[in-house]
Amino acid sequence: MPLDEQMSAPDEALLVLYANGDAVAARVLTARLVPRVLAQAQRLLGNRAEAEDVAQEAMLRLWKIAPEWRQGEAKVTTWLYRVTANLCTDRFRKARGVGLDEAPEPEDERPGPAEGLQERARADALQDALDRLPDRQREAVILRHIEELGNPEIAEIMEISVEAVESLVARGKRALAADLSARRDDLGYTDDG
Amino acid sequence: MMDEPENTDPLKAFFDAGKAARPEPGDALMARIMADADRVQAERAKAPAAVTAPAPVRRGWLERLAQALGGWPAMTGLAAATVAGLWIGVSAPAGLTGMAQDVIAGNDAAYLIDLDPDATFVLADGGM
Known part of the structure; x- marks a missing residue:
């Protein structure tokens, strides 16, 4: 071909x-x-x-x-x-x-404009918070919100029901939100998202 | 779905940043993976040749011995005889020991056989 x-x-x-x-x-x-x-x-x-x-x-x-x-x-x-x-x-x-x-450390440590740095800081903060999640919640959140897969496909990947995927994603996001909101204040993120 | 709408999701900015920071594979990793693909493909291409021309089957020494003695049926007979001999050796019937001693001592009486009278007749008649 x-x-x-x-x-x-x-x-x-x-x-x-x-x-x-x-x-x-x-x-x-x-x-x-x-x-x-x-x-x-x-x-x-x-x-x-x-x-x-x-x-x-x-x-x-x-x-x-x-x-x-x-x-x-x-x-x-x-x-x-x-x-x-x-x-x-x-x-x-x-x-x-x-x-x-x-x-x-990530390879790309080049200094950039302030906006780029904030994006980088957000990505790093997200990764740190993901690392602190339980394994299954982390996997479900990454597949849903970063890889942007649908819940039925995630269910197939993780070999669980769609309802279980929804539950894992919801719990994972609650934990991430709590973790990141504390860091958001520490790092002074602007609330533009 | 249980998630809140994306536009009000407080995590959206973080997820967007995470997507933007997607790690890109370097050339070295891509080269390693493609080398694996080529190697697996080449090994698979060789495999059918081995199937069409199988290597000669190497027989073990026991199998070769069995073949030389006439196959496994012969080996079972040999094994039965060996076990019987071992049994006789371990638990010799009464009288066998005495007879063996007579034979060793050269006592001709040990060779006397009390044949059936009919058999004696047949022998005298040359029928056997």
Whole structure:
């Protein structure tokens, strides 16, 4: 299949092409999926290096399962979000007690205009507050409000009911709001959001 | 849904900032992942050749011994005979020990066999 056609092909079709030996399909899938996997992993773990390892491992599992992929059974992204979350959970359990404070600082520390700094401070404050949430609440809030997935897909990823997703998101957001409102006063955020 | 409308959500500014700060994968990570994809694909391409030309099956020493002795049925007979011999050795019937001693001592009487009278007749007649 020509590259321009592959760029618009669904993930599932590209995975089948890859399993059949197509040389380009993996590149299109990598470019399309890795940013999402990495973002999810980094938000769940709060650690760039570990998130990169998880992203590579999740994609490796995708490459290996490709020949057994059954069209129409599940979306590739749904499967990948689930695998990524499970890998993060494994690492989080191992790391608990070691301390996530050892995570390296974000790479982009360039000074910018005041507005940019406030955005950066908000993003960092959000990540800190997410890190303090229980695992399942954090996962549900990230998928709902940052990855912007629908509750039915989140339910499929987390293998729970839609009602349970709604409950996790609501509880997670209440905890985030309480955590961030205290920091909002400390850091002097303007209330323009 | 239980969430409040987005435009009044006090967390919206934080979520927007979080979305804007999405981490982007570096070239090194992308290269590692694509190298994995190529390796898995290449390994899979090799796999069917191994199926069409299977390596010769290596037989274990026990299986080769069984084949040499006539297969597993022969081995069962051999095993039965071995167990019987072991049993005779461990719990010899009364008289067997004495007979063995006679044989070893060269006592001809030990070879006398009390044949059935009919069998004697048949032997004399050359019927066997």
